[in-house]
Amino acid sequence: MQKKDLSLYIHIPFCIRKCGYCDFLSAASTPEERAYYVRVLQKEIRAFEPLYNIYRVKTVFFGGGTPSVLEIRHFSRLMEQIRESFDIDENAEITVECNPGTVNEEKLKCYRTLGINRLSFGLQSADEKELSLLGRIHSFDDFRTNYTLSRRLGFDNINVDLMSGIPTQTIKSWENTLKKTVELAPDHISAYSLIIEENTPFYEKYTEPAGRRLLPDEETEREMYRLTKALLGENGYERYEISNYALAGRECRHNMVYWTMGSYLGMGPGASSYIEGKRFSNPRDMQSYRDYVRVAYSTYKSCEPQSKKASMEEFMFLGLRMSRGVSVSEFERTFGESFKELFGGVTDRLIETNYLSLHEGRLSLTDKGIDVSNRVLANYLLP
Numbered sequence: 001m002q003k004k005d006l007s008l009y010i011h012i013p014f015c016i017r018k019c020g021y022c023d024f025l026s027a028a029s030t031p032e033e034r035a036y037y038v039r040v041l042q043k044e045i046r047a048f049e050p051l052y053n054i055y056r057v058k059t060v061f062f063g064g065g066t067p068s069v070l071e072i073r074h075f076s077r078l079m080e081q082i083r084e085s086f087d088i089d090e091n092a093e094i095t096v097e098c099n100p101g102t103v104n105e106e107k108l109k110c111y112r113t114l115g116i117n118r119l120s121f122g123l124q125s126a127d128e129k130e131l132s133l134l135g136r137i138h139s140f141d142d143f144r145t146n147y148t149l150s151r152r153l154g155f156d157n158i159n160v161d162l163m164s165g166i167p168t169q170t171i172k173s174w175e176n177t178l179k180k181t182v183e184l185a186p187d188h189i190s191a192y193s194l195i196i197e198e199n200t201p202f203y204e205k206y207t208e209p210a211g212r213r214l215l216p217d218e219e220t221e222r223e224m225y226r227l228t229k230a231l232l233g234e235n236g237y238e239r240y241e242i243s244n245y246a247l248a249g250r251e252c253r254h255n256m257v258y259w260t261m262g263s264y265l266g267m268g269p270g271a272s273s274y275i276e277g278k279r280f281s282n283p284r285d286m287q288s289y290r291d292y293v294r295v296a297y298s299t300y301k302s303c304e305p306q307s308k309k310a311s312m313e314e315f316m317f318l319g320l321r322m323s324r325g326v327s328v329s330e331f332e333r334t335f336g337e338s339f340k341e342l343f344g345g346v347t348d349r350l351i352e353t354n355y356l357s358l359h360e361g362r363l364s365l366t367d368k369g370i371d372v373s374n375r376v377l378a379n380y381l382l383p
């Protein structure tokens with residue numbers, strides 16, 4: 001029997017210290033906590049044994065938190081467990097998110113030996129003032145040194161995460177960040193806008209009038225977005241998703257699985273999974289997660305597939321995030337429904353007002369639509 005495709009997401013909820021804007025599930029940790037956590041993760045991997053013969057893993061993504069915080073011996077044990085358990089495709093894309101302040105030659109060499117073939121560096125900004133304001137633990141030089149080292153060690157697929165909309169950031173400083181990044185020629189650049197999340201120190205500070213004044217206004221943010229697309233485009237990076245740019249053939253295969261509703265299994269506290277139409281999430285707090293691991297597989301088995309309505313909405317929300325957009329005929333094939341009947345009216349209106357375009361049967365956001373993407377996508381909620 002031909003095996004089906006699966007992606008794995010492994011959450012590492014540890015960081016050296018918390019950045020002021022971050023609401024991801026991550027915290028500082030001791031070596032003992034990290035060692036214990038890896039053992040729990042191994043148990044969760046083993047719990048999914050019934051899937052080993054059904055799926056072949058095409059992508060693995062270690063995200064966080066900061067996966068590069070893990071000691072070499074812990075990371076190796078984890079990777080060995082994954083390889084021992086799942087059938088990992090020989091051409092699998094295997095990514096590790098790295099904080100530039102937490103890698104060194106020994107660690108990077110170990111990643112190479114373990115078959116990690118893609119690195120994702122969280123740089124965020126090339127401006128020292130902005131880095132320190134964000135609470136990052138690294139400088140631009142730390143990043144440049146480790147990036148160059150990674151290239152020297154043979155990593156030929158590297159992403160750099162950048163952030164616009166940082167307090168006090170100007171168009172000039174954002175342009176400088178983009179230019180300094182492009183000079184290093186990474187294969188992929190993710191450029192996200194800062195979102196001020198509740199329950200973070202940034203929320204306290206930047207939702208007050210004095211703090212709000214330090215944030216770039218909406219028009220400046222749009223200008224930054226336009227600049228990103230233009231500057232990266234001139235340098236060979238194509239925008240293939242609202243916030244993601246890649247050199248030809250270097251799109252992140254793991255993220256494409258999310259946006260095309262492929263199957264993925266998330267491991268670790270708070271990790272989400274989507275397998276065969278079943279969407280489920282692990283408990284977020286460590287104690288509940290530890291208890292859950294014992295029943296992880298049975299929880300998945302007893303989970304109901306999501307409704308057709310939810311799947312159709314997701315198909316539109318996720319698909320329209322990609323520059324190639326959604327195929328109307330694929331929608332109809334997948335769901336056995338008439339696109340025109342469900343979404344014809346709203347789609348015609350969004351095309352007329354230039355928020356969407358329809359080209360060779362594919363519907364995608366225009367630049368005007370991307371500026372207000374959340375509002376455009378909300379039109380695809382079904383009654």
Ligand code: SF4
Binds near residue numbers: 014019022066
């Ligand atoms: S390094 Fe990333 S995950 Fe860790 S606190 Fe900072 S933003 Fe959050």
